[in-house]
Amino acid sequence: MQKRWLQVVGSTMLVVALAACSSNSSSTDSSTSSSSASSGGKTKIVYWTPDRHDAEFMQSKVDEFNKTNKDNIEVDMNVMGDNYPQAVDIAFASKQAPDVLQIDDFETYVKKGYLTPINDYMSDEMKQTFKDVIIDHKNEIDGKIYTLPNTGQTWRLIYNEDLFKQAGISAPPKTLDEMVQDAKKITDMGKAQGIYGFASPLKGVSGFGRPANTVGPAGVTTGVDGYNYVTGEFDFSMYKDIALAMRQMMTDGSMLPGVESLDIDPLRAQFAQGKIGMYFNHSGEPGVYKDQFPTQVKWAAAPPPTKDGKIVGAVQVIGGSYIGISADSPNKDAAWKFMNYVYSTDLQTKYYENGYGVSLIPTVLEHATKPTIPGIAGFLPRKYDALYPANPLSATESQVEGPKWTEDFVKYVLTGGDVDGIINDLNTRYNAALKQARDSGLTTIKADPSFSSAKLEGKLSKDE
Amino acid sequence: MNKRTAYLFIFPSVFLTLVLGVYPLLWALRYMFYNYQGYGDPIFVGFGNFARLLRDAEFWQSVVNTGIYAAGKLIVTIPLSLILAFILNRKLRGRTVLRAIYYLPTVFSASVMSIVFFIIFNSYNGVLNQFLLKFHIIGAPISWLGPDYAMLTTIMIAIWGAVGNYMLLFLAGLQGIPEDLYEAASLDGASEVRKLWSITIPLLGPVMQMIIMLAITISLKGYESIMVLTEGGPYGKTEVMYLYLFKLLFPVSPEAPVQQQLGYGSAVGFVTAIIVGIVTILYFYLSRKLNKMY
Numbered sequence: 169m170q171k172r173w174l175q176v177v178g179s180t181m182l183v184v185a186l187a188a189c190s191s192n193s194s195s196t197d198s199s200t201s202s203s204s205a206s207s208g209g210k211t212k213i214v215y216w217t218p219d220r221h222d223a224e225f226m227q228s229k230v231d232e233f234n235k236t237n238k239d240n241i242e243v244d245m246n247v248m249g250d251n252y253p254q255a256v257d258i259a260f261a262s263k264q265a266p267d268v269l270q271i272d273d274f275e276t277y278v279k280k281g282y283l284t285p286i287n288d289y290m291s292d293e294m295k296q297t298f299k300d301v302i303i304d305h306k307n308e309i310d311g312k313i314y315t316l317p318n319t320g321q322t323w324r325l326i327y328n329e330d331l332f333k334q335a336g337i338s339a340p341p342k343t344l345d346e347m348v349q350d351a352k353k354i355t356d357m358g359k360a361q362g363i364y365g366f367a368s369p370l371k372g373v374s375g376f377g378r379p380a381n382t383v384g385p386a387g388v389t390t391g392v393d394g395y396n397y398v399t400g401e402f403d404f405s406m407y408k409d410i411a412l413a414m415r416q417m418m419t420d421g422s423m424l425p426g427v428e429s430l431d432i433d434p435l436r437a438q439f440a441q442g443k444i445g446m447y448f449n450h451s452g453e454p455g456v457y458k459d460q461f462p463t464q465v466k467w468a469a470a471p472p473p474t475k476d477g478k479i480v481g482a483v484q485v486i487g488g489s490y491i492g493i494s495a496d497s498p499n500k501d502a503a504w505k506f507m508n509y510v511y512s513t514d515l516q517t518k519y520y521e522n523g524y525g526v527s528l529i530p531t532v533l534e535h536a537t538k539p540t541i542p543g544i545a546g547f548l549p550r551k552y553d554a555l556y557p558a559n560p561l562s563a564t565e566s567q568v569e570g571p572k573w574t575e576d577f578v579k580y581v582l583t584g585g586d587v588d589g590i591i592n593d594l595n596t597r598y599n600a601a602l603k604q605a606r607d608s609g610l611t612t613i614k615a616d617p618s619f620s621s622a623k624l625e626g627k628l629s630k631d632e
Numbered sequence: 633m634n635k636r637t638a639y640l641f642i643f644p645s646v647f648l649t650l651v652l653g654v655y656p657l658l659w660a661l662r663y664m665f666y667n668y669q670g671y672g673d674p675i676f677v678g679f680g681n682f683a684r685l686l687r688d689a690e691f692w693q694s695v696v697n698t699g700i701y702a703a704g705k706l707i708v709t710i711p712l713s714l715i716l717a718f719i720l721n722r723k724l725r726g727r728t729v730l731r732a733i734y735y736l737p738t739v740f741s742a743s744v745m746s747i748v749f750f751i752i753f754n755s756y757n758g759v760l761n762q763f764l765l766k767f768h769i770i771g772a773p774i775s776w777l778g779p780d781y782a783m784l785t786t787i788m789i790a791i792w793g794a795v796g797n798y799m800l801l802f803l804a805g806l807q808g809i810p811e812d813l814y815e816a817a818s819l820d821g822a823s824e825v826r827k828l829w830s831i832t833i834p835l836l837g838p839v840m841q842m843i844i845m846l847a848i849t850i851s852l853k854g855y856e857s858i859m860v861l862t863e864g865g866p867y868g869k870t871e872v873m874y875l876y877l878f879k880l881l882f883p884v885s886p887e888a889p890v891q892q893q894l895g896y897g898s899a900v901g902f903v904t905a906i907i908v909g910i911v912t913i914l915y916f917y918l919s920r921k922l923n924k925m926y
Binding site for chain 2: 254257276279280281370371372424425426427428429430434438443562563565566567569570571575578579582583608609610
């Protein structure tokens with residue numbers, strides 16, 4: 169009897185626990201969602217964001233919404249810590265997803281069934297406002313729009329104006345050869361004081377990815393992330409020139425010693441102390457040097473140098489997906505009202521003017537006063553800044569055998585080798601993996617023979 | 633105690649083992665035969681993941697790196713912790729304080745200590761290089777975390793973190809040896825060295841066997857401090873098996889979203905567990921053979 173009793177209790181608990189462990193992302197039973205509730209006449213909406221840099225501003229706007237909305241909606245904004253993607257996955261698996269959430273990986277979130285299409289919620293005016301910046305596989309899939317852009321990162325060459333002046337250099341480099349020469353001049357001038365011409369955070373793979381994806385796509389019209397949109401295949405030759413330039417700076421001794429163990433924040437700390445002449449990064453830097461690493465260094469951002477000094481393609485703006493409504497939310501209408509408020513021109517204009525990010529909304533860029541935070545001027549969108557269509561890199565890299573493209577190029581920059589051989593090997597492996605990803609249905613992105621990144625220019629800004 | 637009470641006492645641990653140990657294991661055993669990114673329908677690939685693993689040079693390099701890391705750590709850690717245990721087992725002034733100091737690294741989080749060691753060892757403004765440069769011991773900064781020295785640096789840090797722990801286990805073993813054996817040996821005129829070889833080491837044998845086995849499995853599975861210190865770099869020079877596995881299952885990229893590889897990761901997890909198991913069994917078998925010989 170005792171044994172049977174224990175067996176029954178044990179089996180029941182095991183079944184309950186296993187059921188809780190198993191995730192069934194296709195389930196749309198919203199009645200179990202515990203993240204929101206209608207109580208005391210108020211409709212409560214839970215909003216999750218991983219952004220800390222704008223938390224104070226956004227909280228004040230949420231408070232304003234809570235006070236002024238006429239629909240009795242109360243939004244609870246939660247700024248999540250690290251491991252945001254994991255937190256979202258766990259929340260959906262355990263039916264505790266927020267009603268509105270910031271999107272970390274758009275395509276995966278849609279495939280996992282996390283998001284609600286917003287086509288029917290959007291007014292015609294709103295559709296008109298966003299028509300030029302809604303991108304397939306970044307905002308919509310199969311004609312269903314799930315999210316809209318707000319801000320993005322523009323990418324530049326960041327340089328120390330003081331060091332340039334001391335080394336007798338009058339302007340930032342326009343060609344990659346000039347960049348290599350300038351790095352050498354700065355190093356020759358300042359090495360005794362621990363000053364070097366160039367640095368990149370080569371501890372991680374982004375140490376090559378940052379400069380490569382800033383410079384490479386500017387010099388070609390075929391694509392970004394090593395993906396050629398025209399042929400629908402990978403072609404990493406777009407990174408040959410920047411790889412050669414970085415290797416040359418390494419050989420010349422113009423790179424900060426220890427770049428192979430450098431993360432982006434220690435790099436910024438060194439730059440703030442005036443030890444680095446140049447590096448590549450995005451429009452988050454003005455905020456970094458205002459609050460995180462306040463600096464006396466006079467610095468600026470310049471367009472990416474290319475092989476011949478001309479930008480023929482488009483420099484990728486990272487961004488495009490922002491917030492969306494959970495498919496599990498029992499209060500989708502209320503969630504949309506909040507989402508609509510966040511995307512309002514008024515809120516987005518203030519967000520941009522306060523320097524929290526470079527807006528991707530054309531009407532905001534046209535009418536807002538330009539932000540004045542030091543260093544931001546060089547990051548404001550130019551004609552050559554553009555949102556690229558989605559590409560199959562993420563799906564391909566889940567199938568690729570051997571090192572990733574950034575790993576191979578980091579090794580090349582640090583130790584040298586046959587760059588053409590590396591590119592050929594990458595092309596072979598990535599295209600085999602791409603075929604496998606397509607065959608498995610992991611990506612539906614195909615070649616677009618009419619693609620030219622030059623056609624993307626001017627959609628965000630007409631400024632030369 | 634009746635049977636019902638006994639079952640009630642063991643029930644929580646059995647239950648948690650089933651849910652948190654056996655269920656995930658069965659889950660991984662199933663998905664290692666699938667191509668699965670964590671969403672959509674898993675695609676059955678049979679032994680495809682294992683075929684890929686056989687061709688995966690990065691994985692096999694991580695196995696070699698794990699061997700170097702574990703061997704480098706154990707060769708120094710075991711003798712050093714044994715010597716420290718001998719010394720601190722004697723009647724020394726302040727030995728309790730010294731024991732606590734040596735044990736302290738075990739208490740700290742490996743990740744936190746790795747950040748401190750990063751501040752010491754990084755090439756561009758690390759404390760160690762600054763010190764060596766200031767006293768003209770070196771002419772240019774040494775890249776402690778660069779391709780040539782990164783593995784050596786991670787091994788040194790691992791030794792620092794492990795010595796105190798094994799020292800404590802050896803101390804417990806030493807204190808288990810009856811004092812009267814030493815007294816009898818002294819009366820017979822045995823020297824200290826003779827006592828060490830004829831009493832201490834033979835009687836410490838079973839404890840030592842257990843400690844070495846523990847040290848082998850921990851060393852083969854260690855990756856946390858490497859993840860913080862070098863992320864497995866530069867270009868895979870310090871990539872160990874479990875770090876490679878972690879990156880497949882929980883990939884993080886500062887630039888673009890990366891997909892989990894739950895199917896392939898499960899296959900890699902299975903093979904790494906087999907490798908650790910084989911090494912441990914091999915050690916156990918050899919140590920038993922040696923026990924019989926001596």
